[in-house]
Amino acid sequence: MGVVMIKCPETGRAIPTGMEADRERFRCSPVFFARTFCLICKASHEWFAREAWVHEPSERRLKPKATLSLQSA
Incomplete structure (x- = not known):
């Protein structure tokens, strides 16, 4: 699942x-019309589903980088 996004x-x-x-x-849903209040410009934006996209957070998590240990000789 992701968040439906539009461009202000x-x-x-x-x-x-x-x-x-x-x-x-x-992507396969019927075209619909909606309104969204924008917290950035403080206005209500009207949009169609074809103008929107779904932002899904990445499922991959980065592995921590290996740390180098310096040993005195």
């Missing part, structure tokens, strides 16, 4: 819509 038309920044969805299911 005022700032160009990605903003969350408050909706959660699976990327594939969202």
Whole structure:
């Protein structure tokens, strides 16, 4: 699951819509119209589903880097 995102038309920044969805299911969903209040520019933005995308956090976690230990000779 991920967060449905849109682009703020005022700032160009990605903003969350408050909706959660699976990327594939969202891509196959019927086109719909919605409104989202933008905390960046403090305005309500109207958008269609085709303008939105699902941001899913990466499932991969980076392994900690190996630490080098210096030994005195």
